[in-house]
Amino acid sequence: MATSTTKALAGEEPPGPSRAGDGTETSRRRGAWLHRLDVKGAPYAFVAPFFVVFAAFSFYPLIYTSWISLHDVELATLDVMEWVAFDNYVELWGDSRFWNALQNTITIGIISTVPQLLMALGIAHLLNYRMRASLFFRVASLVPYATSVGAAALVFTMIFERDFGMINWGLGLVGVDPVNWEADKWPAQVAISTIVIWRWTGYNALLYLAAMQAIPADRYEAASLDGASRWQQFRHVTVPGIRSTIVFTIVLSTIGATQLFGEPLIFGQGPNGVTGGANNQYQTLGLLLYEEGWKNYQMGRSATVAWAMFMLLVLAFVAQRLIKRLRSRTS
């Protein structure tokens, strides 16, 4: 388009130089040049803000984290960085709190993610039926998503309270002794996972539902012609039909699980809960990162924990890849 304008301009050019013609020609040329600049340059200008903000506030910090992790930096004197090479990593490797936090992150991650996605799948299947009040059910499933970590964790802290909490009261009605949901390791991890499951199941269900509705109908018709039962249709048509959505939600939930912070923090009663319980029984890597940096004032070690979290994420995806490859080989 830019070239055709230039040609047109050249063709129209009046013969013989005159003052006035000179002026219009320059302005026309400038117009054409501006137009070309606009067509070529505007797209980059339009996408630039995203990349500038991402580079400045996400990418650069991510890379710089690794540099900081090779230094001793104190919270009070952020500009004083003392080179210590891999000392922080060696110390972290020998620190039992790190292994404890790593283990808690993995166990809470599994307890919260697996039931969450399975339940979301079931709910999506139900929502996919033709029914009355389907909009109500969809909005209702999304209500926990609108609740902040803070509010959700506070409510569940009370529901799981040892002495007057609703869960223990209910357990008492059926003759079960009260459970110490905060102080005991596994109950605490289950309670924290409950908060995560409550907040995210409905959201994942809607993602699955959207994918289920995009499955072509003839696949179901073919399956039912083959005499497949409803369960067989679900297993052999629905689940394979939404495979990439399932992968997508697994990726997102895995990322969320490695970053878990707000739920255990508030379940452990506010800003003092960074230790994740009196015996670190539910301290996650996110909490450890915060504790090292903003309670112990060791920013270098905090950055080291961040790198450990990143490695955990990478390992999780490598593991997923391997499992997938093994499964496709056996089947």
Add this chain to the structure above:
Amino acid sequence: MTTHSLPARTDAPARTEPEKPARHGGRRLLRERAGRTHHAGPLAYILLVLMAVLSIFPLYWTMVAASTDNTRVSQTPPPFLPGPNLFSNLARAWDEAAMGKAMINSTIVAGVIALSTVFFATLAGFAFAKLRFKGRNVLLMLVIGTMMVPPQLGVVPLFMMMSELGWSQQLPAVIFPTLVSAVGVFFMRQYLSEALPDELVEAGRVDGAHSLRIFWSIVLPVARPAMAVIFMITFVHAWNDFFWPFVVLDMTNPTVPVALTQLSAGYVRDQSLIMAGALLGTLPLLAMFIVFGRQIVSGIMAGAVKG
């Protein structure tokens, strides 16, 4: 990534509503019907009602606990019906627990972030959907790739950066890192690819309009429904964002989720005050969900990876 797809009109959630298929054309009707031949049986209704109860009950109980007094909340059996103190507790939470300031701060933070995300997402989404330029696909892949980077990992340098800029404990520290969103860009790109006809953009070019003018007078009117969806979803996320605000803000100038942690950290735990604060911090989003629930649901479903 070719499996991503987005219906052309996110403002038409009725296309996902099975109860009134007659409004749509024959093709749509066929698809709706064929995709879901089964009617929900009683068991499906029972399970869904159970799901709805479990989803809503914790919030209902927040309201119950916020409307009684501290001694009643700490008794067994726990209260199940609202008491008389709802408004006095909400007023106390507003004053005592810095919730008033937190609500104002969160409104500013979430409002600015949502507006800026919508604007930049529309700008970039338009370029990715309708403009031709070198490296377009690579850049789009980069945008999608950034979704996989957890922001928490860069928190130490980000904190150092903010204290150098003098933004520690200030709202800009929370606002600037989240001025854009990859999800928003991608969502808008998908939407505009289908909703904005190429001819419209070409016509604008022939009339001699420059790109910004085309954006302003041709793209924006078409993009409006998707802009509304991105605004609402970003607002929810920004309002609820916790880790970074918790790190960089303090109790003198908190957002809502940050202020909520303070509520439970006091020496004397006033349970009904805590619950009043939690309820107060959730009310704006709940109101939004009640009014725009349909749009938010269809927006989330439209932005889903399908396949």
